Amino acid sequence: MKVGIPKGLLYNNYKPFFHTFFEELGAELIVSSDTNRDTLNNGVKYCVDEACLPVKIFHGHVAEIKDHCDLILIPRIMQLREREFICPKFCGLPEMVVNSIPDMPRVTMEPIYAMSKDRLFKWAEVVGHEIHNNKGRVKKAFEEAVQCQLNYKTGLNDETSPMKVALAGHPYNIYDNYINMNILKKLRKLGVGVVTEEIIDEDAKAKEIKKLYKRPFWSFARDNYSFTSIAAEKKLVNGIIYISSFACGIDSVVIELIKQNIEDFPFLVLKVDEHTGEAGLDTRIEAFVDMLERRSS
Numbered sequence: 001m002k003v004g005i006p007k008g009l010l011y012n013n014y015k016p017f018f019h020t021f022f023e024e025l026g027a028e029l030i031v032s033s034d035t036n037r038d039t040l041n042n043g044v045k046y047c048v049d050e051a052c053l054p055v056k057i058f059h060g061h062v063a064e065i066k067d068h069c070d071l072i073l074i075p076r077i078m079q080l081r082e083r084e085f086i087c088p089k090f091c092g093l094p095e096m097v098v099n100s101i102p103d104m105p106r107v108t109m110e111p112i113y114a115m116s117k118d119r120l121f122k123w124a125e126v127v128g129h130e131i132h133n134n135k136g137r138v139k140k141a142f143e144e145a146v147q148c149q150l151n152y153k154t155g156l157n158d159e160t161s162p163m164k165v166a167l168a169g170h171p172y173n174i175y176d177n178y179i180n181m182n183i184l185k186k187l188r189k190l191g192v193g194v195v196t197e198e199i200i201d202e203d204a205k206a207k208e209i210k211k212l213y214k215r216p217f218w219s220f221a222r223d224n225y226s227f228t229s230i231a232a233e234k235k236l237v238n239g240i241i242y243i244s245s246f247a248c249g250i251d252s253v254v255i256e257l258i259k260q261n262i263e264d265f266p267f268l269v270l271k272v273d274e275h276t277g278e279a280g281l282d283t284r285i286e287a288f289v290d291m292l293e294r295r296s297s
Contacts, residue, residue: 001131003027004069004105006061007034009054009090010077012175017149018073021124024141025131030069032061035178039064044274046100052245053179053273054172055089055096062097066104071130074107080114084219087170087250106130117146154198156184161193163292166231168197168224168258169243169251173272180243181278183270183285190289195237197227204230212257221254225261232262238292239266241285246273266292 003022005011011018022029033039035057043060051059062072074094077086089096094109110126113119121142128138154175158164165187173179174196187194197205205226209215216222224242231237242258244251255269268288270281 001027001071002030002069003131004030004062004065004072005032006058006065006073007032008058008061008176009093009172010075011172013154013171014075014149016152017145018075020148021128021141021145022073022131024144025128025137027071027131030065032064035061035176039178040274048096048100050247051089051096052248054170054176054245055093056274057176057179058093059097059100062104063101066101070105072105072107074109075112076109077112077114080219082115083215084222085217086219120146156194156196157199158188158193158195161191163191163289163296164193164195164237165292166196166228166237166240167194167243168228168240170220170245170248173243173245179272180270181272181276181281183241183243183281186282186285187289190286192289192292195231197223199236200227200230216254218250218254221250221257224254225257228258228267229261232265238296239268239288241268241270241288243270243272246271266295 005018005022019029039057039060041060042063043056043058046063047056047059062074066072074097075090076094077090079085085091094107098104098107108127110123112123124138124142124145128141132138156167167174167183177184184194205223208226208229209222212225216225228240228242231240240262242255244255259267266288268284270284
């Protein structure tokens with residue numbers, strides 16, 4: 001069986017798990033290309049106008065590979081922690097894609113609850129059965145996939161750079177170079193190092209989030225608020241850059257919470273959508289770095 005894996009949304013975070021699981025079951029993987037202009041054009045063509053840029057791009061990745069595989073992974077990721085949920089668009093992602101793109105092959109519909117290994121295995125059981133009817137082999141593939149994921153580390157930490165910024169936002173905005181227009185390269189060219197939320201351990205995040213009046217309902221809000229709060233309070237960086245998708249409901253709340261919390265700490269919000277021009281983004285980044293240099297001199 002040929003299994004299609006779109007390189008969109010949280011692919012960068014969980015690719016070891018998905019790749020290993022399907023490969024251990026004997027599937028041939030059809031992986032979409034890195035995000036490019038064609039990906040975006042196809043995504044805009046098929047996706048509803050109201051969706052954010054990352055969701056439109058995900059549609060483009062699916063459109064690229066849909067005619068070359070028997071089953072496509074559509075990760076309906078619901079929960080990573082107890083009492084928290086992922087972005088609401090993940091909850092209906094399979095239906096959104098199937099009803100927007102014509103002539104689709106089978107897609108994975110089973111929701112992913114990753115709060116525990118047992119809950120995650122329920123997804124593996126259902127999806128694995130579509131490829132292989134041997135329960136023992138599905139269990140072994142799952143165990144291998146979990147181990148590969150545990151050994152996989154993400155995150156950026158340019159700790160030796162004399163000037164650093166915290167790069168915050170949803171992971172797919174930070175790690176997709178087409179969405180963020182190669183912001184890492186731009187910053188490093190200006191002599192600025194980058195750190196991301198993975199440098200903060202989970203216990204520190206949990207302690208920081210308790211300072212809020214109410215615990216955030218969304219996992220991305222929790223991670224970005226706690227990361228930026230700790231980074232600003234402990235002066236781990238010189239400034240913060242938040243990459244946000246235009247019309248993102250979660251970001252509209254968490255950005256205001258961050259602003260109120262860090263007060264006058266340097267903070268730049270970069271809003272991106274399919275119309276964002278690179279020249280304007282370059283100008284804003286350069287001006288922000290100039291301001292950081294003046295503050296530190």
